[in-house]
Amino acid sequence: MISLKSALAKPFAKRIYKSVLKWANNPIETQEKVFQNLIADAAETAFGKDHDFVSINNHSDFVKRVPIRDYEGLKPYVERVVAGEDDVLWKGKPLYFAKTSGTTSGAKYIPITKESMPYHVEAARNAILLYIQETGNSKFVDGKMIFLQGSPILKEQNGIQLGRLSGIVAHYVPKYLQKNRLPSWETNCIEDWETKVDAIVEETLPENMTVISGIPSWVQMYFEKLQQKTGKKVGDVFKNFNLFIFGGVNYEPYRAKFENLIGRKVDSIELYPASEGFFAYQDRQNEKGMLLLLNSGIFYEFIKTDEFFNENPRRITIKDVEIGVNYVMIISTNAGLWGYNIGDTIQFTSTKPYRVIVSGRIKHFISAFGEHVIGKEVEQAMQEAILETKIRVSEFTVAPQINPEEGLPYHEWFIEFENEPDDLELLAQKLDESLQKQNVYYFDLIEGKVLRPLVIRKVKKDGFKNYMKSIGKLGGQNKLPRLSNDRSIVEGFPHVD
Helix, strand or coil, rough: EEEEEEEHHHHHHHHHHHHHHHHHHCCHHHHHHHHHHHHHHHHCCHHHCCHHHCCCCCCCHHHHHHECCCHHHHHHHHHHHHHCCCCCCCCCCCCCEEEEEECCCEEEEEECCCHHHHHHHHHHHHHHHHHHHHHCCHHHHEEEECCCCCCCCCCEEECCCEEEEHHHHHCCHHHHHHCCCCCHHHHCCCHHHHHHHHHHHHHHCCCCEEEECCCCHHHHHHHHHHHHHHHCHHHHCCCCCCCCCEECCHHHHHHHHHHHHHHCCCEEEEEEEECCCCEEECCCCCCCCEEEECCCCEEEEEEEECCCCCCCCCCEEEEEEEEEEECCEEEEEEECCCEEEEEEEEEEECCCCCEEEEEEECCCCEECCCCCCHHHHHHHHHHHHHHCCCCCEEEEEEEEEECCCCCEEEEEEEEEEEECCCCHHHHHHHHHHHHHCCCCCHHHHHHHHCCCCCCCEECCCHHHHHHHHHCCCCCCCCCCEEECCCCCCCCCCCCCC
């Protein structure tokens, strides 16, 4: 029997779908309107006055007046906001600071305003509603849903609430979902990640779980603990679990492992949220990429990654992007981020509508020899290499070995296997062939005997988890970089030769 909540979800989903189509089918005009509104609304702020916003009429004026900045570049303005000053980056004061851990700058304080906050909530909701509209599946709304996230406990600084993004969002769960939502507030407030996951296992075991959501690495730990506790596949523990919602990392390297833990396939929805804004979500089950949110108070610019480090790289808007090209994504938002480089690289998979995949981080690449290998390439190589095999990978990262004890330099792959290959050399060969096929620079370096083919190092069980714990980054919004241009992550890493 269909419940009232499940029945009402379908017409609501249809209405939202129609409203999304309106802006998705008018992308250029939608972005132009967002741009003009942002400039007008911030003209009287300190940043707007410093950059002569009143004389900005179009994108080319904006490019002349507002340089690309990362957090370090914007920090002097952010510090004024943190100190309690009004009308600095955006009118008034932000509602929140999402505190994130920066690699170079220590803690980052990313503003969230009363104008930007609703879009974080709306995007997550709409992703689920578009899934209901497409599939007709709404039964899951009657079951329990779990959102693995950071602590919702917030601190206050000069009248502004401070916390992790996922903890801030926990305060905005719609009333109609609150009875269905787990974990409990008390469990969510546990700071130690392993203790928290143990408590979540106890809380969820007797429940009818239908939706599970979180960053794949966190969810993996939860699934493994469920399996250890019950001796069953997750899909047997939760018979009605049929929707996995994830974001933060590429799911593909985890997919085989997850299907094994669950014991069957389940539908999934990919999200692209960040403290700086909610950028995209998967709007179709059988289309590659996520719908770029063009009507959410964010104006987007793009710079080709191979031009990014030039002195004056060309900044383009969505009307000039090409499918399959690697771009650094630059944002200007109604939270007061201007010409802001979030550090992500993306590729467009479609321009009707505009859909993207996250291809990596502009800082996370290997180009020790000029090869410029990116995250997407190593993840695709892994996916291809283990396809149709029994090999399952828990986690991996890649680093250059510039000064080997003997022979040519190489890329070193540190892999924690759940299910090891019989032939490690064959796996290494498949990975290397895939990488050469994807990246012409890497191919040339192998062909030219500048590099030798990659080498695999087996990592001990829980090696990655213990590493993240040792640097204080287990759980939370922390993700292990897929690759790095130095050996800072892998130095002294616990591996088995």
